Amino acid sequence: MAVRETPGATGAAGAAGVPGAAGVTLARIAGVSRAVAATTARSRKTALLAEVFAETETRPEDVPLVISYLSGRLPQGRIGIGWSALKDPPPPAADPVLTVAATDAALTALAGLKGPGSRAARVGLVRELLAAATEEEQRFLTRLLLGEVRQGALDALALEAVAAVAGAPASAVRRAVMMDGSLPRVAGTLFAEGPAALDRFRLTVGTPVLPMLAGTAPSVTEAVRGLGVPCAVEEKLDGVRIQVHRDGGTVRVHTRSLDDITDRLPEVTEAALRIDGDRFVLDGEAIAVGADGRPVPFQELASRVGSRTDVGSARAALPVTPVFFDVLAAGGESTVDLPADERHAVLARLVPGPLRVGRMVVTDPEDARQLAAAEEFLAETLRRGHEGVLVKALDAPYAAGRRGRSWLKVKPVHTLDLVVLAAERGHGRRTGLLSNLHLGARAADGGFVMLGKTFKGLTDETLRWQTRRLGELAVSDDGFTVRVRPELVVEIAYDGVQRSPRYPAGVALRFARVVRYRPDKRAADADTIDTVLAARPPDPSPDPSD
Numbered sequence: 001m002a003v004r005e006t007p008g009a010t011g012a013a014g015a016a017g018v019p020g021a022a023g024v025t026l027a028r029i030a031g032v033s034r035a036v037a038a039t040t041a042r043s044r045k046t047a048l049l050a051e052v053f054a055e056t057e058t059r060p061e062d063v064p065l066v067i068s069y070l071s072g073r074l075p076q077g078r079i080g081i082g083w084s085a086l087k088d089p090p091p092p093a094a095d096p097v098l099t100v101a102a103t104d105a106a107l108t109a110l111a112g113l114k115g116p117g118s119r120a121a122r123v124g125l126v127r128e129l130l131a132a133a134t135e136e137e138q139r140f141l142t143r144l145l146l147g148e149v150r151q152g153a154l155d156a157l158a159l160e161a162v163a164a165v166a167g168a169p170a171s172a173v174r175r176a177v178m179m180d181g182s183l184p185r186v187a188g189t190l191f192a193e194g195p196a197a198l199d200r201f202r203l204t205v206g207t208p209v210l211p212m213l214a215g216t217a218p219s220v221t222e223a224v225r226g227l228g229v230p231c232a233v234e235e236k237l238d239g240v241r242i243q244v245h246r247d248g249g250t251v252r253v254h255t256r257s258l259d260d261i262t263d264r265l266p267e268v269t270e271a272a273l274r275i276d277g278d279r280f281v282l283d284g285e286a287i288a289v290g291a292d293g294r295p296v297p298f299q300e301l302a303s304r305v306g307s308r309t310d311v312g313s314a315r316a317a318l319p320v321t322p323v324f325f326d327v328l329a330a331g332g333e334s335t336v337d338l339p340a341d342e343r344h345a346v347l348a349r350l351v352p353g354p355l356r357v358g359r360m361v362v363t364d365p366e367d368a369r370q371l372a373a374a375e376e377f378l379a380e381t382l383r384r385g386h387e388g389v390l391v392k393a394l395d396a397p398y399a400a401g402r403r404g405r406s407w408l409k410v411k412p413v414h415t416l417d418l419v420v421l422a423a424e425r426g427h428g429r430r431t432g433l434l435s436n437l438h439l440g441a442r443a444a445d446g447g448f449v450m451l452g453k454t455f456k457g458l459t460d461e462t463l464r465w466q467t468r469r470l471g472e473l474a475v476s477d478d479g480f481t482v483r484v485r486p487e488l489v490v491e492i493a494y495d496g497v498q499r500s501p502r503y504p505a506g507v508a509l510r511f512a513r514v515v516r517y518r519p520d521k522r523a524a525d526a527d528t529i530d531t532v533l534a535a536r537p538p539d540p541s542p543d544p545s546d
């Protein structure tokens, strides 16, 4: 494997970290990463990024890699390299000649190794890669491979920098990214082909786009008043988000993270084929309703969606129904830019009433009687066993992939989506299993702040699953606590927040318990420490578990 470019190929400019024909070096990325983290000024960060993007002019194929590495993502996803393979690096190279392209080639080769002996081969390849890296590059690479390069806010800055360098309006780049879901990919095309290529990133029936997400509001009244415009108040159904694409006789069903689950939910395909229309994209929720007419708990539904085997008997045991609340395309034409009330009119023409979410409309956000009716709608929705409501501004377009300010969810049960930072080995009945989870919220600097631990709420099946999964993510193990790459998101119920000097934020969760894992979320989607503190004021009573 050739991970080292010959110094002659990069020339003097290459040695200084500026790309020649061979491309951007890892040293350059490590330097920019450090400089961006060290400045708080947004404009300076954007300028630093624009500078490095401009250097890829002769090699636009490097742009996706530069963006991915700077934001701490590996295009290969998980590659099965843990701390043990990285802790004793070989002597570093003297000069920075390792390019991002060569690094990517090495990691692709490494990720492709499977089967017996592959672990040793992976370790061998990683050592070869490290040997080609300078000391600074080794440090960056190690952090990258362990998932420690976290630049949460980088994507928005990188988008502005990409637009500036390519001479395209930021709004056009943002739109393309919404449709494609990947800034690295959009930037690569933009740099290679110019701004006209952005037109290609349009919503097309058959290609999933990231769904629009909701913010949170403490009450219906505050949500409606906060939006300040006519709103729809819709049932919040507790199921699995589905995006259904029908193109003639072909239907594809995608999850919120764009996984294709068509084969697992045949009922959804059948329902989509019964709709009177042939080229459309619908956004909704797959729910399961019990014999009593109430929705069944999400966990049961999740195991149905998660299992690929024996769909037939799973379906017989727990049939699901799609319920739609938005339309992204109809008659083959994108509707995402239409305001929500027009989209709803399209939805109502296309989808029969029983397959549409229950809703009411508030025409005047200051009208006390309408607000009272909206509060009553929430109460009634909860009585029928649903989770809460979504309040949606009727004048807003569909903001794919964004936690829009025009959708606000209101639900009484507060849970947090936290990231598993580590797990302790269990004892007694749980010997041999990873049990007590260390839970972290996202911090402003891209890291995580630990807020507590829990081993409650875990079923035997979940314990076995998490032991296996956390083992794969392990970065260190002192025999008691296994630290992991911060990737798994878990939904936690809790009774409040209390002061606790033992935790870095000075607060800890009271009676935290696991509700469910959220495989549909990434660590970047987890709740922030600010959300946690805003949701529940610290309680001055001491931590009973201290």
Ligand SMILES: Nc1ncnc2c1ncn2[C@@H]1O[C@H](COP(=O)(O)OP(=O)(O)OP(=O)(O)O)[C@@H](O)[C@H]1O
Binding pocket: 212, 213, 214, 215, 234, 235, 236, 237, 238, 239, 240, 241, 256, 285, 325, 357, 390, 409
């Ligand atoms: N009427 C509805 N409109 C939009 N989303 C709905 C609706 N009913 C249920 N949902 C679900 O609620 C989610 C919206 O909340 P949000 O975007 O915050 O996702 P989330 O973080 O998964 O929320 P939660 O954990 O509260 O379910 C959607 O992803 C969708 O799955």
